[in-house]
Amino acid sequence: MNKSELSSKLKQFLPAAAIISETEALRPYECDGLPAYRKMPLLAVLPQTVEQLQQVVKLCYRENIPVVARGAATGLSGGALPLENGILLGLSRFNKILDINPLTRTARVQPGVRNLAISEAAARHGLYYAPDPSSQIACTIGGNVAENSGGVHCLKYGLTVHNVLELKVVTPEGELVTFGSAALDSAGYDLLALMNGSEGMLGIVVEVLVKLLPKPERAQVLLAAFDDVEKAADSVGEIIAEGIIPAGLEMMDALAIQAAEDFVHAGYPRDAKAILLCEVDGTNEEVSEHSKRVYDVLTACGASEVRTARDEAERLRFWQGRKSAFPAVGRLSPDYYCMDGTVPRKQLGTVLTRISQLSEHYQLPVANVFHAGDGNLHPLILYDANTPGELQRAEDFGAEILELSVEVGGTITGEHGVGHEKIHQMCVQFSEAELEQFRRLKAAFDPHGLLNPGKAIPQPKRCSEYRTIGSGSASCSH
């Protein structure tokens, strides 16, 4: 079916304004938060009701047209990259908070509601939604479910999968089903868990019931400066060994510190090789006790300076530096490429050393910002796409970091998803039998392979090519 035939079929049940077909109007939909990859969809469709959305999906099912769902497109792995022969299904109009129940501590929301908007709406009840990815001002809850998003507080409060109770999902056939429930579990297989992080490949989320938590009575941040990255990394395990689960435990290296300092003047020590931000929260008494103990641990681990935020304003300023680290680093270079490997915490020091060696090898600077408590690294590789060969070098460098993560017992992606970007590295992390199990699982939900096909799970041919050729130096030889 060509574009105009499809468009006229859609017009039978959608207002004209909900169908975008002009090339220029489609331009904003050609990529997500990873603009290195772009593709124009056949059409973009913006339904406003679940019934309309079901009709779109049913039409696509009948006509065998692939569907790529998209929230706010802040994803960093090309998960919402359109397909040339497919529909881009925008969920931005599903932007209503349907209900907040302060007694059960839940919010029922449409998928296009922004992450932060949930916490803002819940604030008057003293409640908030815990997962807080850095993009939380813009990213939507539907996208969070698709990626199983984390944030800076997930060591203590979990990922999206731990904070979602129920999903209403449209199947590829266009049927509306419910996974999970308003109770704490549901009958049958845990399809709710499976949907989280499934990258829009198993169903289209049209409603989300999230768990809200009471705002802690108090939160306190400690900032520790180190003259050595490994010392900072080691102190992470020591805090855990003390029996304390910090609400947030973040680390930045020298380049990231300086970039953040220049950008938002967070008050970070400019000469430090690494800083650690450790937030403890809970009741007033608990926070006092834990801050003291964390202070002692950091000092014993060789921190050159430990500061406790004097007041709420300083606490927010410390976080401001961390939360704006990506744009801050972005000012240093025309382009940057953000990686997302996760490693066992004890490997942090080793991995950072290897990354700095690779940085020399590829002649590309790298700034490290990461969720140290989770072992989730976000190396930002600086490059200039206008310099011939630099994008390729950045990609090769990134691929090596991901493979290094697998080598030390970690994973290629902690929270950004595989999407289009890391599909080759899936062949490194998983055996062919495991990938085949993923494919069969996908087919159980989507027998015709119409939902976001080609993402996340590589086809066997792709893997055998990748394993044979390797990507430059990114072979598995080390």
Next chain:
Amino acid sequence: MINNDNSKNLQQAVQEARAQQQALLIKGSGSKAFYGNTPAATENSRVLSTREHQGIINYEPKELVITARSGTPLHELQAVLAEQQQMLAFEPPLFSSGSLQAAGNQPASDAQQATLGGTIACGFSGPRRPYTGSARDFVLGSRIINGEAEILHFGGEVMKNVAGYDVSRLMVGALGTLGVLLDISLKVLPLPESEQTQVLECSIQDAISWMNQWAGSPLPLSAACYDGALLYIRLSGAPSAVASGARRIGGDSLDDSQSFWQSIRELQHGFFKNDKPLWRLAVPADTPAIDLQGKQLIDWGGAQRWYIADSEYIADKGNTDNNHESLYKTITDIGGHVTLFKGDTDAGVFHPLSEPLLAIHRRLKQAFDPQGIFNPGRMYREL
């Protein structure tokens, strides 16, 4: 502790079963044999024991992760964690002291010590569940044997991992119908520095309302249960936080907090000492008193209601005058679901699934176990 990797033998057993079109009834210690539907009895089925596949593969307290084989006795695993001041924060029941036998008082036997594999396959969580999370919340990775007799590894030992579908969490509560669990990696947490339980006498309305209100305020709650007359609230954390929380909640401090919560977790509390079928009603936490004939005990801060019916209301097996359908409907309308946790009636054990959901279940079963080798009928007849 025994340390024995039996995966090759288990794999071989699955290969044989596949070749001979046999069904395998997966069994750890058998401590939860009472749970689930009776597997379709065929001559061509045999027990596959994970008991020999034992031992802790990796435990690093600073990483907050433990990886162990499925046959590892749960109490041994918990003892190893306790030595490092850590715990399984979903507080799983052990069901190993004969508490669920009709007589109620048999001593613990070695043969019935819950294993890690059985705990995860059943997906059981204890009183701490509403406040810290469920068994599936703490699963980070697994190694399984699928119906093609392939050994597959999903997830891992890191806190965050979104590479591929979350098959490990899918295995939790699947009752072994999708594969044989070999090894499981779990996130662990530090033991609370202190715990205290406050007891208050109140009506069921007040109990439900207070449990929910307190859970929505910054109190260090770790369990909340109402037995029909008394409300029990457990607080966990730094001693000073527990003390100030207890003052805010009021009531009296319970002398033996630990054994009370153990009796709730292990279903040994007086409420459960009964031969009648035990129903588990999972409902939204603020659900008011559910009007059913019989008695109820509220756990999980209101989200889990244990129910024992009057015999004339839901009759035992063979009685045609049953009210299962109306029980299903009552709970479905509330937004919850029903499980026949223990006991024998004509009802299926698990809440019936809608047709589109059942279709996904059938296809998933097909995707993991195309020949239907594993625990056929234990969960739903069709799976």
